Amino acid sequence: MERSFEFVQRATTRIVIGQGVEAQLGPAIQALHPDGIVLVHDASLDAMAQRIAASIGARGVLAVGGGEACKRVDMVDNLARELSRLGATRGTALVVLGGGTLTDLAGFTGSIFMRGIRCVFCPTTTLAICDASLGGKNGINHGELKNQLGTIRQPDLVFADIDWLQTLPDEQFREGLVEVAKKAAVLSLSNFEQLEQLAPALANREPAATLAAIEMAVTMKMQVVLADEREADLRRTLNFGHTIGHAIESVSGETVRHGSAVAMGLLAECRAAAPIVPGEVIGRIAALLARLGVSTTIPPQWANAGLLWQFAQKDKKVRGGRVPMFVPPILGQHTTVELTEQSLARALS
Numbered sequence: 001m002e003r004s005f006e007f008v009q010r011a012t013t014r015i016v017i018g019q020g021v022e023a024q025l026g027p028a029i030q031a032l033h034p035d036g037i038v039l040v041h042d043a044s045l046d047a048m049a050q051r052i053a054a055s056i057g058a059r060g061v062l063a064v065g066g067g068e069a070c071k072r073v074d075m076v077d078n079l080a081r082e083l084s085r086l087g088a089t090r091g092t093a094l095v096v097l098g099g100g101t102l103t104d105l106a107g108f109t110g111s112i113f114m115r116g117i118r119c120v121f122c123p124t125t126t127l128a129i130c131d132a133s134l135g136g137k138n139g140i141n142h143g144e145l146k147n148q149l150g151t152i153r154q155p156d157l158v159f160a161d162i163d164w165l166q167t168l169p170d171e172q173f174r175e176g177l178v179e180v181a182k183k184a185a186v187l188s189l190s191n192f193e194q195l196e197q198l199a200p201a202l203a204n205r206e207p208a209a210t211l212a213a214i215e216m217a218v219t220m221k222m223q224v225v226l227a228d229e230r231e232a233d234l235r236r237t238l239n240f241g242h243t244i245g246h247a248i249e250s251v252s253g254e255t256v257r258h259g260s261a262v263a264m265g266l267l268a269e270c271r272a273a274a275p276i277v278p279g280e281v282i283g284r285i286a287a288l289l290a291r292l293g294v295s296t297t298i299p300p301q302w303a304n305a306g307l308l309w310q311f312a313q314k315d316k317k318v319r320g321g322r323v324p325m326f327v328p329p330i331l332g333q334h335t336t337v338e339l340t341e342q343s344l345a346r347a348l349s
């Protein structure tokens with residue numbers, strides 16, 4: 001069955017997401033008139049990558065072990081060397097097949113290789129489809145900090161077939177939906193209510209519900225990105241859950257994955273911002289995440305206010321020692337609240 005939607009952001013990024021659309025990837029790349037195609041893929045997706053490489057006529061195929069550990073400077077170096085070895089030019093299209101770590105690593109490399117080559121993101125996780133592949137932020141980790149080095153450059157094409165998600169474990173499938181719940185909570189009450197309705201079907205991974213949630217995520221994120229590409233204000237709202245979420249990822253040595261950490265961060269930030277975020281809002285967000293089958297409990301070994309506070313203070317959004325959080329005072333709206341060590345400790349108690 002084929003169903004899909006398309007969203008064109010200005011004249012730069014074309015976003016095509018659907019079910020049963022894989023055969024359209026080749027023509028969509030050709031529409032960019034590339035001077036050769038190189039496919040870089042998550043090493044765990046070898047069979048899918050070989051099939052797609054053949055259908056799009058890739059000149060080179062590079063496998064990279066996915067996961068947070070690949071977002072490193074030396075991996076950028078490796079990838080740039082491989083691109084040179086394959087004879088990549090400024091006209092080459094770099095097609096990236098994998099989760100958000102791959103789109104971040106390859107998107108970063110592609111954005112600086114020869115001052116930027118064409119990038120086609122083919123996200124294969126719900127998190128990457130609903131968030132990481134959209135908006136043009138390309139980040140890698142540095143030292144002990146997440147996404148410390150990065151660029152802002154929109155991909156030329158984002159293309160995904162939701163059939164690619166079939167091999168994702170349930171836990172990872174649901175983690176991506178956390179980012180959709182996050183966006184709806186601070187941007188759109190009607191989308192939040194729709195997610196509440198869709199939640200049982202989403203937890204069962206029903207394709208129609210999945211596509212509806214993805215379309216909602218794409219529309220919300222691209223509206224924000226269009227309005228505010230440089231994160232002056234509106235885009236910062238997408239950091240809801242990420243001030244404490246990133247601290248949890250860092251404290252755990254990246255053993256808690258991004259989507260899970262954000263789910264924990266959403267609830268912890270709401271609690272830290274109470275009563276500005278009222279109990280009724282906290283209850284509805286907790287209930288939605290529970291219906292999606294996502295845990296919001298911080299593992300006890302990482303629920304350490306002192307340690308989390310140390311990392312929260314190193315967040316990129318910190319100004320003059322103030323640690324901002326972007327939270328919903330009512331569903332569908334957002335406000336900025338300062339996180340303190342005391343409010344963090346209260347949120348964890």
Ligand SMILES: NC(=O)c1ccc[n+]([C@@H]2O[C@H](COP(=O)([O-])OP(=O)(O)OC[C@H]3O[C@@H](n4cnc5c(N)ncnc54)[C@H](O)[C@@H]3O)[C@@H](O)[C@H]2O)c1
Pocket residue numbers: 042044045066067068071098099100101102104124125126127128131132133134135136137138139147164165166167168169172257258259
């Ligand atoms: N640039 C941005 O704007 C942005 C936004 C949100 C998140 N991110 C980044 O995205 C990353 C998280 O993305 P993620 O959750 O996709 O992580 P990921 O890339 O690590 O993928 C998760 C796991 O799933 C595996 N995998 C990928 N596709 C699969 C498939 N179809 N079937 C089976 N297994 C598959 C991967 O090998 C990996 O082990 C984080 O590094 C985060 O910082 C970036």
Ligand SMILES: [Zn+2]
Pocket residue numbers: 131179242258262
């Ligand atoms: Zn995120």
